[in-house]
Amino acid sequence: MSQRENRNEHPHPNRTSEAVADALERSGLSRRDFLKIAGAAGLASATGMQAAPVRAAVSTRARIVVLGGGAAGLTMAARLRSLLDGARITVVEPSEIHHYQPGWTLVASGVYSIGEVQRRTERYIPRGVDWVRSGVAAIDPDSQQVETVDGERLDYDFLVVATGLHLDYEAIDGLRREDIGRTGLTSIYASAEAARDAYEQIQAFGENGGVARFTIPGTPIKCAGAPIKAALIANSLLERAGQRGGTEFHYHTGADRLFSVQRFDTMVRDLYSEHDIAVNQDGFLTAVDVDARQATFRGTNGNEETVDYDYLHVTPPMRAHEFVREAGLAVEDGALADGGWLAVDDRTLQHARYPNVFGAGDVVATAIGKTASTVRSHGAVMPDNLVDVLQDREPSREFDGYTSCPLITEVGKAALVEFDYTLEEVPTFGFIDQGEPSWMWWRLKVHMIKPLYFNMLRGRYLR
Numbered sequence: 001m002s003q004r005e006n007r008n009e010h011p012h013p014n015r016t017s018e019a020v021a022d023a024l025e026r027s028g029l030s031r032r033d034f035l036k037i038a039g040a041a042g043l044a045s046a047t048g049m050q051a052a053p054v055r056a057a058v059s060t061r062a063r064i065v066v067l068g069g070g071a072a073g074l075t076m077a078a079r080l081r082s083l084l085d086g087a088r089i090t091v092v093e094p095s096e097i098h099h100y101q102p103g104w105t106l107v108a109s110g111v112y113s114i115g116e117v118q119r120r121t122e123r124y125i126p127r128g129v130d131w132v133r134s135g136v137a138a139i140d141p142d143s144q145q146v147e148t149v150d151g152e153r154l155d156y157d158f159l160v161v162a163t164g165l166h167l168d169y170e171a172i173d174g175l176r177r178e179d180i181g182r183t184g185l186t187s188i189y190a191s192a193e194a195a196r197d198a199y200e201q202i203q204a205f206g207e208n209g210g211v212a213r214f215t216i217p218g219t220p221i222k223c224a225g226a227p228i229k230a231a232l233i234a235n236s237l238l239e240r241a242g243q244r245g246g247t248e249f250h251y252h253t254g255a256d257r258l259f260s261v262q263r264f265d266t267m268v269r270d271l272y273s274e275h276d277i278a279v280n281q282d283g284f285l286t287a288v289d290v291d292a293r294q295a296t297f298r299g300t301n302g303n304e305e306t307v308d309y310d311y312l313h314v315t316p317p318m319r320a321h322e323f324v325r326e327a328g329l330a331v332e333d334g335a336l337a338d339g340g341w342l343a344v345d346d347r348t349l350q351h352a353r354y355p356n357v358f359g360a361g362d363v364v365a366t367a368i369g370k371t372a373s374t375v376r377s378h379g380a381v382m383p384d385n386l387v388d389v390l391q392d393r394e395p396s397r398e399f400d401g402y403t404s405c406p407l408i409t410e411v412g413k414a415a416l417v418e419f420d421y422t423l424e425e426v427p428t429f430g431f432i433d434q435g436e437p438s439w440m441w442w443r444l445k446v447h448m449i450k451p452l453y454f455n456m457l458r459g460r461y462l463r
C-alpha cells in the first residue's frame, strides 16, 4: 500500500519581522536580554536572517524525489516548492519524529528536555509535497528510479540525496549501541535519550570519581565541535557541583589538531589546559570492553594501547549510508573515498557524474560543512541550481563551505564559531569578537537558534 500523504500546511512568507516575532515568542528570553543580543549587532545581520533570493516560480511537470526528510531534506523540499509551480515533489523519510540534533548538547547540559528537541515530521512537510513514509533501499541513477524498503518504486527526473550520515558504532570492536547509556559508556551523538543519559551518567561519575575519557574518530563527523563540547560540558557540570577534584579528564585524538581553524584549536587547547583536561594525541578508539571498562586506541604508527576508564564519551566513526556507494553515486578517489560520501561538486552541489542528481546536508563529499548551519547555505544554493539545470542552464549559485556552531565552553558560555572553505573566520557579527566565550552566544544557542532552525525547515532565512 502506498504511504503517500499530501500536506495542507501553508508555507509562511519570508519576512524578517515575522522571524523576530517568532524567535522572541519561542525564545523565553526576557525582552531586555533579547534586545541586548539583537541590538548589539543589528538583528537581521546578527542572526543571518536574510531570505534566499526571490525568484519567480518556474512552471514544470518535473518529478523531483528528495531522499531524507531531516534538516536538509525538509529545507530543500520547502525551497524547491517555492521555486517551482506544478512540480511533483516527493520526500522519502521513514521517521515520524524530527530530531533537532543541535539541541542534544543542551540536553546533555541538563538545559533542554527531550521533548524540546523533537517535533512531528508531518508539521514540516510543505503543502503540495508528497511524503513517502519509508526508507530508501536502492537508487538506480541510470534508469532514474528509487526503490524503498517497502518495495515501492519511484521514478524521478531530478533526485536530491539528503539522507544524512551513518553513525558507525559497529566499527568499534565490542561496542554495541544498546550499551550506550549504561556503565559509564555515553555518546551524545546516538540520540536525545543518549544525551540525557550522558547528563545523568556524568553526575553518577562525579559522585564516585575516577577517569573520564572523550574520543573523536578519524573520519569526517557532523558538528566537529560536539566532541569538544561533550568534554567541556561534563567538566563544567562537575566543577559546578564541586566534584571535579576527584576526577581525571582525558581527550583522545589521533589528529594533529583539535579544531580545523587555527584560532579555535588554540582556544580549545588553552581551555583544556585551564581546566586540567589532558590532550592525548595517541590515536583513535578501536575497541571497548564495556564490562571491564577498558578502551583501546590505535595510533597512526599502528601501535595499540588499552586504558581503563570510569566514564567514556564516544564519538563514533561516520560515513554515508551504504546505498549511496551501491548506486555508484559515491566519491571514488581521494581522502573522502572511504566514507562513501555523495560525489558532488563542492560549490554547486550537483553530482559529479549525474547532472540530474544533487546533494545537501551531511551526506555530501565536501571537505568541511556537516552542520545544520551549513544546511541554511545549501538551501540557498542547491535548489536554485536544480532549477537552473531544469531550465537547461548551468548552475548559477555557489556554496562557500559555510560551517558554524556555537562552541559551548561551559554551561552558561559559548563562542560563536563561523568559517568557510578558506578555514578563516567569517563572523556574522563583524564588530564583536565572536570567538571570545560569552554568555551572549550561550543565550543565542539556548533561545534563538532553535526557532531559526525550524524556520529554515520551512525554507525561510536561508543564508
Ligand SMILES: Cc1cc2nc3c(=O)[nH]c(=O)nc-3n(C[C@H](O)[C@H](O)[C@H](O)COP(=O)(O)OP(=O)(O)OC[C@H]3O[C@@H](n4cnc5c(N)ncnc54)[C@H](O)[C@@H]3O)c2cc1C
Pocket (backbone or CB within 6 Å): 067, 068, 069, 070, 071, 072, 073, 092, 093, 094, 095, 100, 101, 102, 103, 104, 105, 134, 135, 136, 137, 162, 163, 164, 165, 188, 189, 222, 223, 226, 321, 360, 361, 362, 363, 370, 371, 372, 373, 374, 375, 404, 405, 406
Ligand atoms: C550531538 C550533535 C550536536 C550538533 N550540534 C550542532 C550545532 O551546534 N550546530 C549545527 O549547525 N549543527 C549541529 N549538529 C549537526 C546537525 O544536526 C546536522 O549537520 C544536520 O542535522 C544535517 O542535516 P541532514 O539532513 O544532512 O541530516 P539529518 O538531519 O540527520 O537527517 C537525515 C534524515 O535522513 C533520514 N534517513 C536516514 N536513512 C534514510 C533512508 N534510508 N531513506 C530515507 N531517509 C533516511 C533520517 O531519518 C533523517 O531524518 C549537531 C549534531 C549532533 C548529533
